[in-house]
Amino acid sequence: MPQFSDLTDAFLSAPLRLTVDLQAIADNWREMARRSGKARTAAVLKADAYGLGIEDVGETLYMAGARDFFVAVPSEGETLRIYAPEARIFVLSGIWPGVEHFFFDNDLVPVITSEEQLAFWMAAVSEHGDHPCALHVDTGFNRLGLPLADALVLADDVSRPASFSPVLVMSHLACSDDPASPMNQQQLQAFRQVSEAFEGIDSSLAASAGTFLGPDYHFDLTRPGIALYGGEAVYGVNNPMRPVVKAEARILQIRDAKAGETVSYGGTCTLSRDSRLAIASVGYADGYLRNLSGHGVALRETGIAGAQGFIAGHKVPVVGRVTMDLTVFDITDVPNTAIAAGDYIELFGSNIRLDDVARAAGTIGYEMLTGLGLRYERHYIPTEI
Incomplete structure (x- = not known):
């Protein structure tokens, strides 16, 4: 805990105060990296690093070794770029017309989430030139993502622009907080089809809870979020993460x-x-x-x-x-x-x-x-x- 000499007068007298242990965040990321085995370990910093401050948390995780980050919206990526200069920063909400140069100027990677975004992005890179993107494929969540069948067709589409160069295919588990849910295996089998279809491109399925499901779910990149901040990822079991x-x-x-x-x-x-x-x-x-x-x-x-x-x-x-x-x-x-x-x-x-x-x-x-x-x-x- 901090020494009182380290604390400002404003903190010592504030009606409300929040103490954030950056060392615990770094240690939690390292623990998730250990549990990720051979897969690389990203860090999810959406919602202002889960309310704790994207600037301080982002810099801490970058210094700890994280080189892949996920944010929700482009403005978060712009802020994070200052503190993670050499990182890959993925924007989970994807891209829409009018903001493409924001992505190019800040070297942000859009996560393509729909057929509409896919069509626009292909046109954008045909004009701009090669720029990385990620593809989100829906494997049963029924939230964001290309339908599984459409993604498999895209993988075999020889007519797609040469400048269209995804660096990651990903999906998201709906029930990973419940290890006994049969939906985990159903989504895993569906995502294996995606990963195999996009051979040579990194694959990512597991967030915090998915990482705890074991190596079958890790693929090339895990994406822990709540676990970094000390929260429970899997319900009903002892939480191994440090309070933050x-x-x-x-x-x-x-x-x-x-x-x-x-x-x-x-x-x-x-x-x-x-x-x-x-x-x-x-x-x-x-x-x-x-x-x-x-x-x-x-x-x-x-x-x-x-x-x-x-x-x-x-x-x-x-x-x-x-x-x-x-x-x-x-x-x-x-x-x-x-x-x-x-x-x-x-x-x-x-x-x-x-x-x-x-x-x-x-x-x-x-x-x-x-x-x-x-x-x-x-x-x-x-x-x-």
Whole structure:
């Protein structure tokens, strides 16, 4: 953890703060590279590196050895190019008329996702000259990608322009977070047809969870995303990745409340005992979702408990509804002298796992990270690369 001397006054006094361990991100990438065996290992940095900052994360992973990156939109690729000068940067949303020179000028690789994009790209490179692209083939996800049959026809099409030069064919698994799903094998068999048809061109099927499925799924390039950021890729098994991020909120007030009184909007929480409550400066505007409420949301009717925070060695529950800017925690069981107004409560980190918080909201760690708001003051723990 950082020494206080390393921290700015803004971080030390911020209502909300986020600590990002860049060494843990680098170590997680190396672990995924180890698990990828003979395949190269890319890094997925879409959604501002899953909410953690494409600049710092991109530079860290480039210095750790990553040379293939995936982003969602061209503007992310333009930013990343500054920090990964010699990398291949693939843009997953592909390309549309009017932005082709943006790709050429920033040396970005479009991932062709449809027949319309394919036709436009062939025309663009016929005029511009050779420029790499990737082909996304749908093997059963029914999201983006060329239909399997069309991709196989394209592989044998001798009339395609010589300047059309894909460097990668790829697909995406729909159920890799469930190793027992039969769809994994179905998509694997379909993608093997693609890989064989495009002989001599690199193939990529596995993202984070797919990498854990084993060597059959690795092909030439794996594409880990959530695993780099410490999140669970495969549900129901122990997560081997290092935690990366700690989110904290400042306690603005500690107040006493009597048994029988209610807490927060709607009066949905009636206290069963005299209680001490900590009012923390975080809410759904900061990605701390309303579904994390201890009471008063439909999710609680399922019997799933609401979120917890961590402070002074204790896990403490959210009570009442999470509001836009404020959340109430029950700190009754924490010694009075252990907490004061101005202290920070951990929302998720090494003591409260990101994915445990996500489950309390009925969602996944991906959404928790990418939904972080703009009000967190950030501190990056540097790497020792």
